[in-house]
Amino acid sequence: MAQMPQLLQWRDSYHFDRRGDLPCALCGGDTPMRSHQGEPVHKVCAEAWNEAHPGEPRFVSDAQPRRGNDRTVHA
Numbered sequence: 001m002a003q004m005p006q007l008l009q010w011r012d013s014y015h016f017d018r019r020g021d022l023p024c025a026l027c028g029g030d031t032p033m034r035s036h037q038g039e040p041v042h043k044v045c046a047e048a049w050n051e052a053h054p055g056e057p058r059f060v061s062d063a064q065p066r067r068g069n070d071r072t073v074h075a
């Protein structure tokens with residue numbers, strides 16, 4: 001069974017730049033997505049980068065809600 005890439009959780013609105021697309025830092029294609037550092041990058045490109053660079057915190061998932069809370073997280 002092939003190992004699935006670790007998927008990033010980028011649900012927060014700041015990952016989507018409404019001002020428009022910028023060239024992805026990894027593939028050069030236009031993307032409205034932004035990393036935590038404001039770097040324009042496709043989410044799938046960031047996930048692929050993470051696979052190739054294990055342990056480097058360039059692209060990270062949103063902070064997870066604390067355990068014990070019910071699922072009333074608003075986007």
Ligand SMILES: [Zn+2]
Binds near residue numbers: 025026
């Ligand atoms: Zn890309």
